[in-house]
Amino acid sequence: MRFSRYNDEWQTKKLGELAEIIGGGTPSTKNNEYWNGPINWFTPSEITSKYCYDSERTITEEGLNNSSAKMLPINSILITTRATIGLISINKEECSTNQGFQSLILKNQNCEFVYYMLHDYINEMKKLAIGSTFLEISKKDLKKIKVYIPSIDEQNNIACFLSNIDKKIELLRDRKEGFIEFKHYLLQNLFPQNGETVPKLRFNQFADELKSYTLKDLFNSKTGDGQFECILYGELFTTYDEIITTIKSKTDSGDGVLSEYGDILIPISTTTTGSDLVIASVILKDDVKLGSDMTILRKKKKDIIDEIYFAYYFTYILPKEISKYAQGITIVHLAWKYFKNTKITVPSLLEQKTVVNLLINIDNKIDLIEKEIEQLEEYKKGLLQKMFIWRVVLCLNVVSYSDFLKLLFVINYIKITN
Numbered sequence: 001m002r003f004s005r006y007n008d009e010w011q012t013k014k015l016g017e018l019a020e021i022i023g024g025g026t027p028s029t030k031n032n033e034y035w036n037g038p039i040n041w042f043t044p045s046e047i048t049s050k051y052c053y054d055s056e057r058t059i060t061e062e063g064l065n066n067s068s069a070k071m072l073p074i075n076s077i078l079i080t081t082r083a084t085i086g087l088i089s090i091n092k093e094e095c096s097t098n099q100g101f102q103s104l105i106l107k108n109q110n111c112e113f114v115y116y117m118l119h120d121y122i123n124e125m126k127k128l129a130i131g132s133t134f135l136e137i138s139k140k141d142l143k144k145i146k147v148y149i150p151s152i153d154e155q156n157n158i159a160c161f162l163s164n165i166d167k168k169i170e171l172l173r174d175r176k177e178g179f180i181e182f183k184h185y186l187l188q189n190l191f192p193q194n195g196e197t198v199p200k201l202r203f204n205q206f207a208d209e210l211k212s213y214t215l216k217d218l219f220n221s222k223t224g225d226g227q228f229e230c231i232l233y234g235e236l237f238t239t240y241d242e243i244i245t246t247i248k249s250k251t252d253s254g255d256g257v258l259s260e261y262g263d264i265l266i267p268i269s270t271t272t273t274g275s276d277l278v279i280a281s282v283i284l285k286d287d288v289k290l291g292s293d294m295t296i297l298r299k300k301k302k303d304i305i306d307e308i309y310f311a312y313y314f315t316y317i318l319p320k321e322i323s324k325y326a327q328g329i330t331i332v333h334l335a336w337k338y339f340k341n342t343k344i345t346v347p348s349l350l351e352q353k354t355v356v357n358l359l360i361n362i363d364n365k366i367d368l369i370e371k372e373i374e375q376l377e378e379y380k381k382g383l384l385q386k387m388f389i390w391r392v393v394l395c396l397n398v399v400s401y402s403d404f405l406k407l408l409f410v411i412n413y414i415k416i417t418n
Contacts, residue, residue, distance in 0.1 A: 001386035003157055010150045010389050016143030018114070019077070019104035023139060024097035025068030027059055034063030040095035041069065044080040047087040050115065050166060052078065055095065069096040075111040077104040077118070079125075081142065083134040086122035090115055102142050108152060112159035117388055121145060148389035158387055165380045169373055176369040183362045187316040190355045192345045194321045199347075206351045211304075216340040218305055219264070219297040222257055223336075231259075231290050236267045236281055242311040243360075244283040251289060257296065259288040262307040264297040266314060269333045278322045278334065280314035282307040295336045306352035312359060318342070 015021070027034035037060025046055060064071060072078070072095050080087040082100040090111055097103060106114060124145060129135035149155070189201035198210055231240075231249065239248050244265075266280050284307075290296055299305040314322075325338035346352075 006154045010148040012146055013149050014143060015145045015147060018109050019106045021139050021142055022070045022072060022103045022105060023068065024099050024101045026098045027063035027067040034060055037061060037063060039064055040093055042078065042095055042097045044084045044087060044100040047078060047080055047089045050090060051092050052089045053092050064096060071096055072103050073105060077111060077115055082136040085126050085129055085135060085137060088115060088118055102139050110152060110155040110159045112163050113155035116162055116384060117147060165376060169376050172369050172373045176366055179362055179366050183359065187312060191313055191317045193317060197345055203354055208348060210345040210347050212343060212345050214341050214343050218300060220300055221336040222296040231288060236265055236279060240281045242281055242315055243308060244281050247288055257290045259283050259286060259290055260298060261286050264307055264311055266295040268293045268295055268335060269331055278314060278319035280311045282311040304349055306349060306356055308356045309352035
């Protein structure tokens with residue numbers, strides 16, 4: 001897949017022809033004068049995204065001059081080549097690295113294009129790595145890796161196109177994070193906190209006082225049993241959020257407690273801390289087999305309880321209050337009998353449902369953004385496979401009709417959303 005105006009063949013080059021390859025180093029940690037200076041100094045654990053800006057630790061000019069670390073100009077490509085091999089990033093500030101890198105200072109090449117291209121050579125780098133204590137690829141071997149390179153003009157256009165997709169993905173991620181933060185703010189303010197008689201934030205139509213109850217006033221409790229259940233207590237930590245509508249596990253066993261629509265499920269034990277234990281999910285489905293080691297709460301008074309509201313309440317508001325009743329050290333247990341007398345304040349059923357509708361709308365928005373991100377990442381993955389020559393694969397001038405439609409969709413999507 002190529003832009004229509006390009007038809008010349010791509011050239012085969014060695015990495016050593018495209019760039020000066022620079023290793024890194026570590027100044028002596030015993031000399032304080034070498035550290036906490038103005039020069040960024042990266043380690044492999046900091047290479048987590050396309051761009052790197054500020055390092056966790058910095059070195060001085062003296063530290064740079066008295067070690068094998070070298071100054072790298074902006075838009076160098078940092079490649080981890082020791083122990084962890086193949087993490088790649090572009091530096092947007094001048095920097096240096098430790099000895100876990102071989103970095104490329106490019107010669108008349110588009111750094112964004114080379115960044116995308118190098119990802120298909122990670123496995124080849126790993127195959128070239130040697131070492132007994134840890135694997136490492138040498139500068140000499142890195143220089144010899146052969147790649148396919150188009151003209152600088154075609155590089156620029158491919159890089160610009162893929163970078164626009166990356167920017168859109170990043171914007172969507174920022175937007176998703178904004179909604180998550182907004183949801184967290186609402187959870188901390190729309191629910192009465194421990195000791196509060198009213199929440200800090202309320203909808204205008206609600207001004208009545210909240211009523212006080214103990215948890216045992218509101219819920220009956222059961223404990224799950226059986227061996228091959230459809231929902232295991234561990235899935236409450238790893239698989240489900242506050243609302244369960246789709247069941248992930250299936251069983252042919254007839255054993256186990258069957259759910260009722262609106263049951264609130266709380267795990268009884270964990271190997272971490274008591275506060276981690278206080279999470280809740282509401283299951284909106286009847287006759288699902290429920291596993292052992294979970295507390296099943298069923299509401300006593302239907303006219304004053306919204307189950308979803310209380311799933312949020314248990315997960316985000318009550319952990320600090322309830323976790324103090326947890327028992328155990330290696331394995332922490334939290335039984336209903338220990339926290340059933342906890343006092344809480346409860347708004348009217350209508351206010352509960354109003355809060356729930358707002359939170360569900362935000363959750364739905366977060367899910368939609370996540371699907372957009374996944375879709376764009378899949379399109380990008382397909383484009384990376386079609387817009388580069390991967391070693392023995394020839395670049396095709398003919399594009400299938402379905403691929404052409406996908407490409408048009410991505411181009412129009414970016415134009416519309418930008």
